[in-house]
Amino acid sequence: MTFFEGAIILAAGIVAGIINVVAGAGTLITFPTLLALGIPPITANVSNTVGLVPGSIAGAYGYRRELRSQWRPVAWMAVFSAVGGVVGGLLLLILPEGAFSAVVPFLLLLAAILSAAQPRVARYVRRKAPDDDDDDADADAADTRPVTFGLVLGILGTGVYGGYFGAAQGVVLLALLGILWSTDIHRANGAKNVLAGMANLVSAVIFISSGTVDWAVAVLIGVGSAFGGWLGARVGRRLSAPVLRAILVIVALTAAVVLFLT
Template identity: 75%
Template structure:
């Protein structure tokens, strides 16, 4: 790779880190960037997953206060997210690379839709929050349906992962807690868990391009710090529009190829 390509990956990592804090789905920036640079889809996916591990861990740690008194419930959900992440990671490595190349355009379209509808989901959760706050039951017990949903998103996260956080936040906000900060904290833990376990599988498989992983890791860590400080001042609708455009463009390119 040239210095320009290294700089592009680092820059994509920074932007992804910011977007993950502000709107979620930062993978929709890094993954298409790697594809545009000619990185094979499977290598791009596993290297990107490993590179985002530091940001996943710090993101989960940053919401520890919002999860006080809820760690037992979060731990139960995290266990199923881990199982899902393991299944998804194994599927990615076990299935032929052509299978991933075939399915990833559809996943990109789904992820783009999830990123696009995130504001509506957030508004729905906030409206419900107002009603539940009056009843003083903003956080419910973990249900079997929620466990199945967490398991499914874990599989998705281990296999691909773009916009996993958007799906998780919507599901947690509807089925578990209408406290947006608490739901977001749990989302970070669950998505981070699936990310970490799948990254371990990818590392052991020897398919990771460490140049990419390190650059994405450094970039996303920097972006996460920036996003945490100025996230509320950034034009989230513009960033979300970028996510959707990039994802759909990448999907179209892959469909044509």
């Protein structure tokens, strides 16, 4: 690896760290960058997953204030994200490359639609929920519900995808959390960073034990993503909900188009 190539990977890690925290599609920056530098796909994928873990930790820490009263449900959701991450990491090492690629663009299109319609869909879900309290109908719209079985299944599924590849996993997670858990988009974003980071972490452990990690690449992405995650948390917390939602829709649609064309 030349100095110039290392600088490119470091810069990609910084950008990916910011995007992952704010929206959740940083892999679409780092993974193509690694491929363009001639790194084999599997090596690029596992090294990228390991490298993005520090960024996820920095992003989750940056949103600690929004999650202050919600660590118990977030911890439970993180357990299912971890289980999915283990399954996804093992599938990457077992299945043929690209086995899930056909469905990913459609998943991102769905995430874009859900992100755009999240406030209305969330209100509809709460109205239809059997445990919804009518006395709270006029309460603050940014409420948080208990973790439901449907949300657990969604988190488990995104955990599998995150462990397997993970491009724009956060976009899908944030759509799910915003509709089924909390209409406070910043709280949902903080939880998203924890859950995506957990899937990354457990799959990274699997990849490290497999001996397929390029440590030079992983360290450069790790340093960059940690700084980007810290910066992204500062930026993301200052964005209004409509602006953040617009960014999510744009990122999801862009990611879907990129994956459709590749």
